Amino acid sequence: MPRALTGGTPVCGYGGPVPRYDDDLRLAHVLADSIERTALEMFASPGLEVSVADDGSLTTQAAGTLEELLRHQLQRTRPRDKVQGRILPSTGHGDRRWVIDALDGAANYVRGVPVWATLIALVVEEEPVLGLVAAPSLSRRWWAGHGSGAWTGRTLARATQVRVSDTAVLEHASASADDVASWLFGPHGQGFAQLTDRVWRTRAFGDFWSHALVAEGAADVALGSYLDTFQTSTLSALVREAGGRISDPWGAPVSDRAASGGSPVVVTNGLLHEAVLAALSPTDAAEG
Template identity: 75%
Template structure:
């Protein structure tokens, strides 16, 4: 099996390259939100951080393809670096410290590496296929992570974002039942919900919408930690046939089928 240790080290170098700028701009009153054509929130910092990431990749992986949320795709081939320079943009602008840079490597349409760098939380989460999932401040000070072994829905800790989208969407009845059955619900939001599932601190995470720039990194980490990632109908969210943006269900795998069955719309509607 191919290993991606060199690429993981590079992903940390990329995160290092943007960390100071990201922290300097965090919560600046000069930042303003705007919306991309696909509905994602961005700000001036998004472009600046993506430029820095691309500059490093051009120097170190000039033959790889690079895809980002803001700038045009460059390069070609089966190795694709997928960048979400700023996940949690609304938090970033409002001064809430839950935001991160997401970096992933996709080979032949499958995410094989993911890194989440959250400098305001002083944490990173990362994984490479076959190398396990890890968290820490940096490579040299890391600990392995694994999803929880919770297998009873009534014992589960669930993190959910955009409650109204779930409650009034096609899974509304199922979502209400899920919230009623589980031990507790919280709203950590954005990348953090999924990272917490990967490290076993939460058991289930629900995202009302996520796209390829987020899912490539997050799914690589969750899968390597032993979890599962699908849409609420059970379909995959990465690969050539995946549709995005899409709602997402992330679990420790033990609870996945239970969560899917509970969420299932009574009329079987999709969308």
């Protein structure tokens, strides 16, 4: 179990002392505060520079600007920690690693859709122990720290603790998939079609939002077509602390994936996880 090297007081749990990362969590909010005004000012602004990446995705210089600001704050407050960002090269050394995605949902950001966020995670000894999703245009944040529960609200002082739903029947579940075409025409196409036919309803909230909604119990299943370590580090900490489960469609963990790689991700309230995995399996779908 990782040690809380900075701040926090261990509390006793069934398995002994549980390390807390309260000081680091407060810092994560400070980091989000430090870029919020800049992010909102650049959001869908007429002068925003936009380019198309090799894979066809939209990118913007705003992501680099925001990451630089976050790195500056971390250099002042946690100079000994490693920092891994989506845009700039990694810096620092050691077992404590800040993983930052300054602008998740860049395509929404440049098109004026308010579903975008800054994702901040702390990974200690290769385990995500803290995750913060800050979505200024939605006036919401979701966060969690190891042993501190999962929360949502506008600030630390105005927060409500959240937990995943208790939905245990797939036919009663609300599911969200971020890219229907990728699921339908990918290796899980047949299973995905059957899954969406079985659940109560299917929506497409997209990007970080689907997974945050599962963490707060507003949705039961979230399917991400392509998530990498910059997203899963934050979302893993949030979902697990809320009582949910996250894996790839084959049930394998997602926290150890390479920074440059991404793959489909399944997030559920835990109770539905095995049923969702079974429904997505082409073999099981063909047999059932």
